[in-house]
Amino acid sequence: MMVxxxxxxxxxxxVSTPPPIPDLEKPILEVSITNPFKKIMYWLxxxxxxxxxxFAIRLSIPLIAIPIIALAFFQLGKSFSLPYSSSALPSPVPTSSPTPxxxxxxxxxxxIARGKENRYLLNLKDGRIIVLEIPLGVDLTKYQNKQVxxxxxxxxxxxxMQVEDIAEVELLNETSVTPLPSPSLLPSPTATSSSGSS
Known part of the structure; x- marks a missing residue:
């Protein structure tokens, strides 16, 4: 004070000194590392x-609303249906009797398929193959790769197929027949009169 x-x-x-401002008194850089487990241990x-x-839940529904809610619940069940599973029902299996x-x-x-034992196969024109059962003692090598x-x-x-008989088949040359035109399609000769009129 001055007089x-x-x-x-x-x-x-x-004249007095101004009070310290807390923001200006803070340090420029402050680093602190705390133990995170301390907080977890505190919570535990x-x-x-x-x-x-x-937990307590209180719900009050008027008596008239119960049938309406039940009706709506069952109507939802009708519109949402599960897909039909066909595997639930066993399918009937026909009993097959052995075909003669x-x-x-x-x-x-x-x-002829050669291996430990020869197998004879018949290759059909449509591409199917039939296994042939040959009687013992019969040799079919002379028919190999031939039409039989x-x-x-x-x-x-x-x-x-059990072989009872086998024969070599010889294919004859197929001749193609060209159809001849019918006589009605041929142009008919025009009649010319050679007689003169007088």
């Missing part, structure tokens, strides 16, 4: 102290 006196004038001036301790948690072997004749090219006609019982389920 200045002059003739007849008295003046008093109070708080949960252990309380140990029980209670048919006595047939088949024409094709005889092929095989006769015997044929099992359709296994595509196996």
């Amino acid at each position: 200045v006196m002059a003739k007849g004038i008295k003046s008093q001036v109070k 301790d708080q949960i252990r102290r309380k140990q029980t948690t209670t 072997d048919l006595n047939l004749s088949k024409a094709g090219i005889l092929k 006609l095989v006769t015997g019982p044929y099992n359709r389920n296994t595509s196996v």
Whole structure:
């Protein structure tokens, strides 16, 4: 405080230091590393102290609303349906009786598959292959890669034919016949009269 006196004038001036501003007093850079497990341990301790948690839900529905809600619930069930599973029901399986072997004749090219034991195959024109069962002691190598006609019982389920008879088939040259035009399509000669009129 300062007092200045002059003739007849008295003046008093109070000078004080300003209070410190907290923002200016903070450090420019401050680094602190805390233990994150301390906070987790604190939360676990708080949960252990309380140990029980209670939830309470209170719902009040008027009696008239219960049938309306039930009706709406069942109507939703009708519109949303599960897809039908066909595997739930067993499909009926027809009982097959063994088909009797048919006595047939088949024409094709005889092929021999060589291995531990030779297998004879008949290659048909439509690309199907029939396995041939040959009687013991019969040699069919002379018919290999030739057109043959095989006769015997044929099992359709296994595509196996028991050979009773085999014959080489010779294909004749196929001749193509060109159709001749019918006589009505040929131009008819025009009649010219050679007799003169007088």
